[in-house]
Amino acid sequence: MKKAFPILGILTGLLLIYSMSIALNPVIRVGGLILDGAPTEQTMGNVQRIFYYHVPSAWTAFILFFINFGASIYYLIKRSPAADIVALVCAEVGVVFCTIVLITGPIWARPVWGIWWTWDMRLTSTLVLWLIYVSYLFLRRFSSSGQTPLLAAALAVMGALCVPFVYFSIWFFRTQHPQPVMGGGGSIDPRMLHVLLLNWLAFSCFAFLVCWSRYRLEKLQRQVDEAHAMRSLMDDPAGRTRIAR
């Protein structure tokens, strides 16, 4: 298990470099090989290549929020500390990806729509989703009550209900945002789809590794906190009596 992490890390790094190269270049030359990169979109030009980071980041964030939802439900049923850690880690990494979506979106919108932001349903609901999970992380960070994991799990269940709303909002409301790439009736060049899926795979592997690393850190942190608590009980004579009982 300890050896798997650096190997997966190197493979993910290579995949991220390769997927970024084909997202940025129409033609990649590796040695004697000529590989197809993403073609340049006719209307928007090269700025459309933001799509290969914006959309996979959004999908990765949604998946992480769904894992957070599943782990929170499991925690509410079984009170499993491992599920609580998984929920926390997925929310944290999901917020990082959602932040990227909220920043790269306006950077793409400015040259294409002529505005940085508009209060339409897709953009507003994504911002609300981000705020829900940021408040979830604030709750985890600053509440010292023993009920914090329970309250956080309940909030996560509410937050997850927002995810399908964000995704399908462009079907039900008239918005500035384009239709979804998959399942929305829109069409995409197969080479663009290939690059998009490859970038999504790279981001998913990266997110998995970050979650794995963060899970180990959180588990270790809780063990250290327990050790601190035990030590303070042992230092306190009244506490020592309580442990002896």
Add this chain to the structure above:
Amino acid sequence: MTTNPYLFAAYAVTWIIHIVYLATIASRYSRLKREIDELKK
């Protein structure tokens, strides 16, 4: 490919956010290691 400032900004911001987040994880790891060393004393 002509350099587009918006494209460059979007890719740069993405990687800056990831690197900053990874740096916070690394700093939390080193702080925790120090705590463990203190506990072992």
